[in-house]
Structures are given as C-alpha cells and as structure tokens.
Amino acid sequence: RKGRVDLGFGAGGRAMAQLISELFLRAFANDWLARGDDGAVLPAPAAGERLVMATDAHVVSPLFFPGGDIGSLSVHGTVNDLAVMGARPLYLAASFILEEGYALADLARIVESMASAARAAGVAVVTGDTKVVEQGKGDGVFITTTGVGALPAGRDPGGARARPGDVVLVSGRIGDHGMAIMAQRESLAFDSEIVSDSAALHGLVEALYAAVPAEAVRVLRDPTRGGLATTLNEIAAQSGVGMELDEAEIPVSAQVQAACELLGLDPLYVANEGKLVVLCAPEHAGAALAALRAHPLGTEAARIGCATADPQHFVQLRTGLGGRRMVDWIAGEQLPRIC
C-alpha cells in the first residue's frame, strides 16, 4: 500500500490533510487555497461585468495521452467553456475522486500538470475536494473542474444567436484530441504521431473580440464530445437555422484522416479540446478569420460554410465530388470517455 492512494486519504483525518497540503496546496499554491477554509473568498468582478460559471467532469481514459493528461485537460476543458461564453476565466474549483490503490507518483504528475496548465492559463485553483472510493468503484482519477469568469459588458455570444448568412469559422484542424486518445487505446502504429490539441482558448477569443465588434460574434463554441458535426447541429437547433458546409474547406490532418479510416470513424464526429467554432456576421468574417489566423492557436483557421434559412435546421455538407450529404448528430457511443 505504500506509495498508493488508500481509503484513509478520504477520511477527513491527518492523512487527508497531509495529502492536501503536500500535494494539492503546494502545486496550486495561492493565498485563497492556503487559508484552508471551507471555501475561497474572492474579489467580485469589476462594475458592469457579469459572472459566468461552467463545470465539466473529466473521466478520460487513458489518464495520460500524447499532448496532455487528465490534469491539463481538466483545466483546458473548463477554461474553454468560460471562454466560449465570452468570459475572462478567473478561478477554478477542483474536485478529485481517487480510486484506492492508484499510484501516488502518477497522481502527483497529474496534479503538477494541472497546476502548470492553470498557471499558463492565468487561472487559480482556489478551492478543492478529495474523495477516495474502493478499488473497482472508480478508475484511477476523475476530476471535476468548475470555473468562474467575468463577462465584459456588451459580449453575449450564445448558441441561439446565429442568423442565416452568418459565416462559420473553425480555428484549425479537427479531430486531433479524440484520435490521439483512440490511437493510443487501440495501440495503432502511428499513435504517437497524433497529438491532442488540448489547449486554453481564451487568448484566441480575446484576439477575436479585439478585431470585430462584439455584436458580430454571434456564437462561440468548443467542439468537444460529438465533434464539429454535433456542435453545429446543436447551434442549428438552438438558433433555428440550417448550415451549409464545404467539405473541402474543413481542415483535417492526414494522420487523423488515416486513423479515422482505419477505425471506421468520421473526423467530423471526433472530439477536439483546443478548437474554436465561430459564427460571425458576414460583414466582419474576413476580419474575424484574419484575427484567428494571426494567433498561434489559429494559424490554420478556415471559413467552412455559413448558416442558412432552413425550417428543418439541417446541417449539410457539399462534398468534394460536388454532391451533398446530411451531417447528423453523433450516433451511439462510438467514442466513450474521450474527455
């Protein structure tokens, strides 16, 4: 049992207090957390700003993958949900469900990675929780992160705000995160060539708002579970519009394309953890695209289609061969535990 998580680490006693202070408080180091109280007391946002709150549980398997691990992913995932609401991410709460017997050295790597992702994103992990479940009642480590951010006045992107004619932009190649996980799970030969795109998108979002009027940014979304196809269907349904996409314009890397063919997957349905979808007023789409491309996370950004007036809210794809096909929501359970 030495060097492994045991049930006592979740019992509220000295062992738990020691784990929290030596591992978590040390890695996340900040004054809010150091107080050791039941919660964190934080300054309110500036006058005129609203709050944004978002949460995600992370249950990705395997816990370590090319381009990241559950620790960094759990920071990026929640930062990105704040970012696509238009908010500046400020604070994270982190709750850990640990499985008895998990190696403490691996937990420490995860926590370090989480702490460094949070530092890089400029957010602080201000409060947390640690529970332990018996072996066979969990799977190593699950992490829920909940974020709070500040929403500047005038910004209000939302899935329901797309209008016919709006231009659809995507910030780069799709499917990298999901295929990095799948390739590793299936031990594909090229597994190490595909690297997750896991990244924090709030800098990219700020660059976009700096380039176009806030009103022109109709919808922002991170195409995670279900991939680009599902995200666009969600937006179409919320806004009551259709979409027409150009297959040839959608960026996909050759490796992801090849791995998808091997596994019988469609990159349109594969999860991303560092990509931004933008629906933008047509008259500002050029400036928006240029702003994305000028940012390190958007160099391969592309204009992939536009919203249409369609009472059935269909998302359609013009294929390379000049045909058309319907792009439906993701079906079934093809990619479990991708995030």
Added chain:
Amino acid sequence: RKGRVDLGFGAGGRAMAQLISELFLRAFANDWLARGDDGAVLPAPAAGERLVMATDAHVVSPLFFPGGDIGSLSVHGTVNDLAVMGARPLYLAASFILEEGYALADLARIVESMASAARAAGVAVVTGDTKVVEQGKGDGVFITTTGVGALPAGRDPGGARARPGDVVLVSGRIGDHGMAIMAQRESLAFDSEIVSDSAALHGLVEALYAAVPAEAVRVLRDPTRGGLATTLNEIAAQSGVGMELDEAEIPVSAQVQAACELLGLDPLYVANEGKLVVLCAPEHAGAALAALRAHPLGTEAARIGCATADPQHFVQLRTGLGGRRMVDWIAGEQLPRIC
C-alpha cells in the same frame, strides 16, 4: 439495457441531449440552464460584496439513506460550505459521473431530490455536466457540486480567527449523518431509527449574524468527515489555540450513542451534514446560543467548551467522571464514503 444508463448518454449525441433536457433541465428548471450554452451568465453580486466559491464531490454509499440521498446531500454539502464562509448561497454547478447500467428510475429520484433540496435552499443549479463510465469503473452515481455565494461586507469568519477565551457552540446532536449511513450499511436492527441530519445551514447562519456583531463570529464550520473532533482540531491548528470541551455538554442522541458502542465508534468522530460549529467572542456567546436555539435547526444547540492558550494546540475533553482526555484527529479509514 432499456431503462438503464448506457455509454451513449455520455457521448455528446442526441441520447445525451435528450437525457439532459428531459431529466436534468426539467428538474432544475431555470432560465440559465434552459439556454443550453456552455456555461451560465449570472448577475454579479451587489456592490461591496465579495464572491465565495466551494466545491465537494459526493460519493456516499449507499446512495439512498434515512433522511436523504446523494442528491439532497450534494446540495446541502456545498450550500453549507458557502454558509460557513458567511456567504449567502446563490448558484450551484452540478457534475454527474454515471455508471453504465445504473437504473434511470433511481437516477430520476436522485435528481428530483436534488432539485427539491435546491429549491428549498433558494439556490439554482445553473450549469452541469454528464459523463458515463463503463460498468465496474464507477459506483452508480457520483455528484460534484460547486457553489458560488455572495459575502456581505464585514463578515469574514475563518478557521484561523479563534482566540483563547472564545466560546465553542454546536448547533445540535452530533453523529446522526454518519450513523444513519453506517447503521444502514451494517443492517443494524435500529437502522431506520437513525436519520441523517442532512440540511442546509445558511438560514441558521443568517440568524446568528442577525443576533451578534459580525466581528464576534470568529469561526464557523460544518463538522463533516472526521466529525466534531477533527473539525475542532483543524480550527485549533489553524488558529494556534487549544480547546477545552465538556463531554457532558456535547449533545448526542441515545440511538447514535448505542449504535456507536455496537460498532466501536466514537460519536465525536462521526460525520454530520446539518450541524454548525461556532467559535464566538465570549461577550456575545449568550446571544449567539439564544439565536441558534430560536431557529428550527438549532433547538438543541449547546455551549460545549472554549478555546484556550495552548502552544501545542491540543483539544481536550473533561469527561463525565472528572478526568481529561485528549481528542485527536480522526485516525485511519474508519468511515469511508460517508459523504
């Protein structure tokens, strides 16, 4: 598989969207959640107020117990961490980790119970997340709740603020929650007689602040995992004081006492989910105690001891027989998954 959680409910597609809208959005019904965006946009707290943020994962086993279930518990647990920071609880984020195969009817009961606890506490579940793990990689349902509250100016209770001479109050009988769980787990004959105290404490805290100057409220804490003994040791360590308690003054019900004896447990170490510990300036202790007693959740509140000047930060108990014993932190793993 019909009527049970399947992996597709976590895949991001139509099945997940349907589960979210028919189960979660319907039960938690509010406009923030109904937007269906990546997060919730919330009004900032009033001028002069600060934010408080707290999080807890809930992994209690069994999921249903006398006096509550994981749903109501996950509301009370986080509301109470906000309340003991002095804050008015406002918003909750809820993240669910579901095990494949779990009965949807039971999940619905849990979600209903959670929604009704949130309504009763006056907090809204404004955003959420749903993940599914394979059978054997989870345990039915885990719920992480994260709360945001508003802290009125002038309030600043904290574990480090106790001073020698401060009076220790507890709001009622201790050990009910933990023994309700243990009695059910061990199928003790009197299991149904012991009912969890799970309750939201922010009303009790408001009654306290209405009765004494904010400055007199030095420390508030909810004695959860590790029980009253561990909570008082935490406060002693944070504040650099000792404590002297009167065993005879600590309220414990006869059933909890009997169940503890049967199982070889000490009620001082058994978890509570609806009790408040207060360290109060001595000149206001009478008013504080009266205010607690006048509230439905504090009718059996008691003055159980006081903080002392002790460089070793020991918590000591004057026993009924006139002796003294040390009250240490909880040891080991005696009560796993109590919350």
